[in-house]
Amino acid sequence: MDHTASIRAVVADDSHFMRSVISDVLDEGGIDVVATAANGREAVRAVREHDPDVVTMDVEMPTMNGLDAVERIMDEHPTPIVMLSAHTSEGADVTFEALDRGAVDFVAKPGGEVSATISSLEDSIRETVRTVASADVSAGGVPQSTTTTTSRGATLDRPTLVIGSSTGGPSVVEHILESLPIEADFRILVVQHMPKDFTARFADRLDAHSAYSVREASHGDTIGGGDALVAPGDYHLVVDTYDRGRLSVALSEEPPVNSVRPSVDVTMTSAADVVTDPLVGVVVTGMGRDGAAGIEAIKAAGGRTIAQDAATSAVDGMPTRAAETGCVDTVAALEDLPRAIQDAIERETATNE
Structure with a gap:
């Protein structure tokens, strides 16, 4: 255009x-x-x-x-x-x-x-x-999901995954969760810019199509390996505490960040502050720069970071802004995101051994 x-x-x-x-x-x-x-x-x-x-x-x-x-x-x-x-x-x-x-x-x-x-x-x-x-719809739809393989190390290391997305994001997030093996033992937090009442349905869809147990987050929720939470519309999702693989969250009505609530930056930054096991941040399609500061925080905390490439993003604003920070380890096409997440955890495992 x-x-x-x-x-x-x-x-x-x-x-x-x-x-x-x-x-x-x-x-x-x-x-x-x-x-x-x-x-x-x-x-x-x-x-x-x-x-x-x-x-x-x-x-x-x-x-x-x-x-x-x-x-x-x-x-x-x-x-x-x-x-x-x-x-x-x-x-x-x-x-x-x-x-x-x-x-x-x-x-x-x-x-x-x-x-x-x-x-x-x-x-x-x-x-x-x-x-x-401004969206690029010429690339076609999301590829058929196939579950990736996982190593024994990724299972033992209690990884946390935070995914941030906006315009064009629901199908991308669904593709990622469908493809991740339950044996990887992720604790997953999803921040999708979406109105309240729609996020609960989104969580239901993810739960139906993924091996992970997915629900819309409530204040005080605690999750472990194999669980996923979706930030509810009109609330920030804050990682409150982390202890021996158990992650607890709080919901906040603090003002919007980057003009949005929930904000990817809020969730990623709070995760970087408290998660002590392997942490991966992923920013996919969306307009604006929400997630860029979160990626910087995760990288500074020693986590791994991934952004979707511009060619396969419906709107490349968010992943491009994240990559421009210089803190993204991997830029991956849509179909390669699940494997990139697995690779990030395996590299983290190898580093810590």
Whole structure:
């Protein structure tokens, strides 16, 4: 995309009123709405005819729904897509299915119809559309996960893994957790920029697709090897104490860091402060610089650090900023991240023997 030119968008919604409202919100933010669509079939045609930089996509539409439209667009004319998602459990489930089919990100409606709360969403819609418009969707989807092998040393050394991600991240995190062997005995903390109510569903999905026991974190939670926690939306996840392989966490409502809460930096920095066994920090796709300071802290504490490469990141801001610190040990493509994590633990094991 030419970043000096105006972002060009297609707006798909079955409500004429909502198409007008969303178009006005984007236009007022300097985003050029080149076409609108009343159903998924029209959206597919509009993308083919106008070649936009980004699409906003409703879910429930006649003729062809939003999920099927996402799949068709990604098959025929790959284009970054933002979903408009109901702020409900059902809405979260549909949103993750849309992400599975190729959508890059979503805007959560705070309740009821968007028309009732559009003023509170204006900035979020514009920011998300701008971010997603820069996403690289040409590389295709996440590769099929295959569990990596592990050494006996990695099992004995009680490693902790902290993963930070944002735009485009859910499928990447899922790929990593699906691929890591339970024998590696990781304690895993996941910080995904995502609204509350969606993080619980995200944790459920990870739990269903991974050998690890995954749940949304609660204040005072304690985990050991084979367990994973997901930072809940709108709370920082702080590593509170660490003792003989048991890690406890606290939830904080301190102000956002890097304009986000949860913040990757908060979790990584706190882990670096208290974890005394092998520690690995991984920053994957996302906009901004959250995670860069955390990577510096983990490296300074003697841990291992990994960033996803720009070529396979939907949005390369976060991993690139992390790499620019000079504190990243390994830059890895999406398909190589699980192996890179295992290699990091094995190198740490060899160093300590």
